[in-house]
Amino acid sequence: MAVIEVEHLHKRYGDDIAVDDVSFTVEEGEIFGILGPNGAGKTTTVECLSGLRTADAGRVRVLGFDPVRDRDALRQVLGVQLQGGGLPEKLTVREALELYASFHRDPADITSLMSRLGLAWKADARYRKLSGGQQQRLAIALAMVGKPKAVVLDELTTGLDPHARRATWDLVRQVRDTGVTVVLVTHFMEEAERLCDRVAVIDSGRVVAEDTPAGLAARAGRRQRLRFRPSAPLDEASLLALPEVAEVRRDGPRIEIDGTGNLVQAVTSLLARRQIIAADLRVEQATLDDAFIALTGRPATPGD
Numbered sequence: 001m002a003v004i005e006v007e008h009l010h011k012r013y014g015d016d017i018a019v020d021d022v023s024f025t026v027e028e029g030e031i032f033g034i035l036g037p038n039g040a041g042k043t044t045t046v047e048c049l050s051g052l053r054t055a056d057a058g059r060v061r062v063l064g065f066d067p068v069r070d071r072d073a074l075r076q077v078l079g080v081q082l083q084g085g086g087l088p089e090k091l092t093v094r095e096a097l098e099l100y101a102s103f104h105r106d107p108a109d110i111t112s113l114m115s116r117l118g119l120a121w122k123a124d125a126r127y128r129k130l131s132g133g134q135q136q137r138l139a140i141a142l143a144m145v146g147k148p149k150a151v152v153l154d155e156l157t158t159g160l161d162p163h164a165r166r167a168t169w170d171l172v173r174q175v176r177d178t179g180v181t182v183v184l185v186t187h188f189m190e191e192a193e194r195l196c197d198r199v200a201v202i203d204s205g206r207v208v209a210e211d212t213p214a215g216l217a218a219r220a221g222r223r224q225r226l227r228f229r230p231s232a233p234l235d236e237a238s239l240l241a242l243p244e245v246a247e248v249r250r251d252g253p254r255i256e257i258d259g260t261g262n263l264v265q266a267v268t269s270l271l272a273r274r275q276i277i278a279a280d281l282r283v284e285q286a287t288l289d290d291a292f293i294a295l296t297g298r299p300a301t302p303g304d
């Protein structure tokens, strides 16, 4: 069942087109990633589906509701954590949760929510005293306090160290495991690859691909890269004569080969015929990063 349907969403700020033409569908129970570089239109898209902005054109349905017309009803079933959604510095964790709970007809039990999200020991700590990771835990807790059927989490792990980022990923998986559909906005490839069931790649206000992370990586051409140190000289021409080999590079004593298909088998049987041993053999598959570059012609995280 589709939980979120976005069809031909368009939103501009004056002459600036933030979202040009975005369509995607989020299915029940999945973690759906919206991936793209800074300024691609991700936040504007999720603001439109959360009812925080009105689209200029297109159709959006979230759990059957029109986010603008049915905003109050939607608030009862959709949890939202938006980028930089800062809280008053002096508010404690418990107070923030009590405040958000008061907006809902049937809120979650705050004590058990805090313990589920590892915040019980910080219940009386003020917001400003929390670490970045704890603030994000609280953000997830606030999005979950209304016992939503779906949550939108925007740039959840930006600014977190690798350890806190991984801990946050575990929490997002926990949220999904309770049956809540998750829409996750990110510009981190690794995050999308590790966490998401499906991903919409957005670039300059348009969806350039919608697929599983593995499906997106496959679009990069199922490129493989092989690296090794041959035990005896190996001529490039005989490697390039193999149909699986696209490119051969030398890096000191190492050889780096890009290719497709049964690349590993083709190269290793050539080596066996020549009685050459491949030391330090490494095989790399195309990643979501490669797919993003293949789709958009540039990296997703400039300057990251």
Ligand SMILES: Nc1ncnc2c1ncn2[C@@H]1O[C@H](COP(=O)(O)OP(=O)(O)OP(=O)(O)O)[C@@H](O)[C@H]1O
Pocket: 013, 016, 017, 018, 019, 036, 037, 038, 039, 040, 041, 042, 043, 044, 045, 083, 187
């Ligand atoms: N309130 C606003 N007023 C005017 N322009 C805006 C506003 N919000 C966003 N924009 C512009 O719309 C475009 C898309 O911005 P948006 O924040 O949706 O992108 P994003 O993909 O979420 O980027 P980021 O990863 O940096 O948050 C950008 O060019 C941005 O400058």
